[in-house]
Amino acid sequence: MPIDRKKAQQTLREQKVTRAMENYIHLLQDDSANPQSARSKLRPRAKPRPKATPSRRSIPHWDAKTRTLWLGATLIKDFKVPAKNQEIVLSAFEEQGWPECIDDPLPPAGGINPKRRLHDTIIRLNRSHKHRLIRFGGNGNGLAVIWYRQTGSSRTRSAPERL
Numbered sequence: 001m002p003i004d005r006k007k008a009q010q011t012l013r014e015q016k017v018t019r020a021m022e023n024y025i026h027l028l029q030d031d032s033a034n035p036q037s038a039r040s041k042l043r044p045r046a047k048p049r050p051k052a053t054p055s056r057r058s059i060p061h062w063d064a065k066t067r068t069l070w071l072g073a074t075l076i077k078d079f080k081v082p083a084k085n086q087e088i089v090l091s092a093f094e095e096q097g098w099p100e101c102i103d104d105p106l107p108p109a110g111g112i113n114p115k116r117r118l119h120d121t122i123i124r125l126n127r128s129h130k131h132r133l134i135r136f137g138g139n140g141n142g143l144a145v146i147w148y149r150q151t152g153s154s155r156t157r158s159a160p161e162r163l
Contacts, residue, residue, distance in 0.1 A: 059098040060134055060147070062090040071133045078130070085121040089136075089145055101139055101146045115142030 061070045067079040069090060079087070085106055092105035104118050118138065122145060125136040135150045 060093070062094040064091055064094070071131075074133060075130050076133060077125075077128060083124065085117070086125050089121060089125060093145075093147065098147070100148070101144050103144050104142075105145075118142060118145065 059071075060076065062068075063070065064087065067082075067087065069076040069078070088105050088107075089102075092102050093099075096102055104114065106114065106118060106121065108114060109117065119142065122136050122138055132150045134147055137146050137148070138144070139146055
């Protein structure tokens, strides 16, 4: 009597599937009955993260005496020459405790559009960062300045990379 190979292979597959299902059911029953089962020992549960508390490191710090902007122990920007408008904006943020948004702190200047002046100041605030950890922006109507933490690359690009 000839052996039907297809039938034999099919029964082998069925046996493998049946064994796999039995093992899977056994593992599920072990985990639900005993939390310290072999499966749970292989993969330890992650400890819950402590709740984030606001710290001094989470907000920038403007040092007007040394004219440097810091985020924690990381230098963001230092001014080698005076930049009056940028320093006024940074001083306003520092005085107010670095809220997300501040009103335009720049004093009026004759013959200059105040919205354009603030826009140019924001552009210059975002230049020459040692580390790109924060970014400044406008609120959309030209009357306020916002800041936020930068995601992605923390290092500025060098001149050849910009090309």
